[in-house]
Amino acid sequence: MAHSVIITTPMPTWDETVERYGLSEAEQKFVIRLVDRKASRRSEGRAGTDRRIRSASLKSAQTGARKVGPTARKKINRARASA
Amino acid sequence: MPAQAPEPSRDTVFLNIPYDDKFRRLYLAYVSGLVHLGLDPRATLEIPGGQNRLDKILDLIRSCRYSIHDLSRVQLDRTPPRTPRFNMPFELGLAVASAKIDTHPHDWFVFETVHRRASKSLSDLSGTDPNIHHGTIGGVMRELCNAFVRQARHERYSVPEMMKTYRAVSLLVEDIERATRARSLFEARAFRLLCSAARRFSGVPQTR
Numbered sequence: 307m308a309h310s311v312i313i314t315t316p317m318p319t320w321d322e323t324v325e326r327y328g329l330s331e332a333e334q335k336f337v338i339r340l341v342d343r344k345a346s347r348r349s350e351g352r353a354g355t356d357r358r359i360r361s362a363s364l365k366s367a368q369t370g371a372r373k374v375g376p377t378a379r380k381k382i383n384r385a386r387a388s389a
Numbered sequence: 390m391p392a393q394a395p396e397p398s399r400d401t402v403f404l405n406i407p408y409d410d411k412f413r414r415l416y417l418a419y420v421s422g423l424v425h426l427g428l429d430p431r432a433t434l435e436i437p438g439g440q441n442r443l444d445k446i447l448d449l450i451r452s453c454r455y456s457i458h459d460l461s462r463v464q465l466d467r468t469p470p471r472t473p474r475f476n477m478p479f480e481l482g483l484a485v486a487s488a489k490i491d492t493h494p495h496d497w498f499v500f501e502t503v504h505r506r507a508s509k510s511l512s513d514l515s516g517t518d519p520n521i522h523h524g525t526i527g528g529v530m531r532e533l534c535n536a537f538v539r540q541a542r543h544e545r546y547s548v549p550e551m552m553k554t555y556r557a558v559s560l561l562v563e564d565i566e567r568a569t570r571a572r573s574l575f576e577a578r579a580f581r582l583l584c585s586a587a588r589r590f591s592g593v594p595q596t597r
Binding site for chain 1: 399426429536539557564565581582584585586588589590
């Protein structure tokens with residue numbers, strides 16, 4: 307009984323989404339800010355730079371380095387330059 | 390089962406999947422894929438605790454137009470006493486009964502990771518072809534497309550487009566976890582924010 311169903315109803319709008327999930331004003335702002343920020347960073351090719359900075363800094367902290375090593379420093383600088 | 394079934398909301402999909410961290414990527418794939426297709430995922434994690442949970446699960450299934458039942462988790466878990474997960478096949482049974490008894494239409498789909506395993510673990514389903522996703526994100530998207538075909542603007546609903554939404558949503562997970570202080574993504578508020586973010590990302594018509 308392999309079957310597919312054909313959906314004919316229109317796509318829901320953002321207002322319908324807000325209503326469906328009962329998003330508060332703060333939640334709406336949170337989602338819009340988050341999604342739009344990520345989308346704009348992605349379009350500018352800057353997505354993931356925050357993560358790379360955090361990752362490189364964390365790695366240095368985890369290894370107990372008193373100062374950040376040259377490779378990590380390069381990574382952080384490169385990420386910060388493009389952020 | 391109450392005689393009068395609630396009127397099912399159009400495009401609502403009851404998502405019956407295991408709630409464990411190993412399934413997290415596929416959970417995100419289901420949510421992103423369904424939202425991208427313009428569908429409205431519903432799950433038992435939206436149901437508040439307390440009494441009559443079973444009644445509420447049944448009501449939720451009956452209020453949905455479709456249901457997806459992922460039977461991937463049939464193995465024993467590691468926590469003693471070691472048991473398989475019965476929730477997914479149990480809720481599949483509720484959905485099948487609901488589809489047979491209720492007057493409202495209800496389409497149900499069985500998703501699995503491994504070929505022919507469902508026919509061994511649940512031989513009552515003989516004659517039903519499960520949608521096999523092989524445990525991959527792309528596989529889930531492909532099988533969602535196979536199960537649901539949108540009539541209008543179908544060119545937009547390709548697996549690569551769905552993967553874009555998945556990747557975008559998975560980038561938001563950290564922020565959502567931080568904002569909700571959720572212990573896992575399998576919590577009501579995190580689920581709600583994931584769905585709404587996926588909807589905004591997938592480019593549904595927006596009025597604001």
